[in-house]
Amino acid sequence: MTVTLNLDGTDKLLKQFRIEKEKISDAVAKGMAKFGGEIIAESVKITPYEFGNLRRRSYVSGPEYDPDKHQYVMLVGYEKYNENFEHRYAVPVHERTYARHKPGTQAKFLEVTVKRKTGEYLNYMANILEEELKK
């Protein structure tokens, strides 16, 4: 059994993509930055705290364009690698899943948030692109 699909107008679609290339790139970058900000905002809410230092050490960086892989990379996390901290403790606090924390906070505060929000990403970006391309 053979099914044949004919798509008409693809040349016009590609032409439109080329024209809108800058706008699409900018919209993607903006969307990624906003989504990264949402992830870290959600993560901070469940980050354990004693004095609030760990929450203050959260960061969002990018997006940076990787020309070799032709992709944007967004970084979200705690205790950015190139910043000086007298004592780094984000990783042990994140990984010690046996530790007891105040209600509403937990270990794996970044991983759990990323996993929960991953499913929202495509729709989120589609909405951002639609908004930006309408302008």
Place this chain on the structure above:
Amino acid sequence: MTVAYAIRALLAASHISATVNYMPHTGTNAIAVMDTGGMASDYAHGLSPAIYDNPSFQILIRNASKPAADALITSILAILDGKLNVISGQVTFIEIRQSTPAIYLGRVQTDAGETNEYSLNFNAKLRR
């Protein structure tokens, strides 16, 4: 569905004993398998089996000796990482894959003295 018990059974088959969702603070050497949630399940409508779960789990290792811990990590990775179609009791793992390299968490105090602590993280895919 939690997978920590199934993973513990896989480790036990290779004579590595571990606790589940609990890290004992007695003694300097311990291994704990912890359920850590995972990603949303995949639904293959119209096919059987129709549901695939994507759980994640963590293995915490304590050992007073860093070389011994390193050997243990190597053994655990050999048992679990990159494994396809593994059956453990009622659980059929389609795939088990390490999601981060082993992380050294530093030294912790137990009732038997200070020890080293490591974290290994995995993602799995299994048929429900």
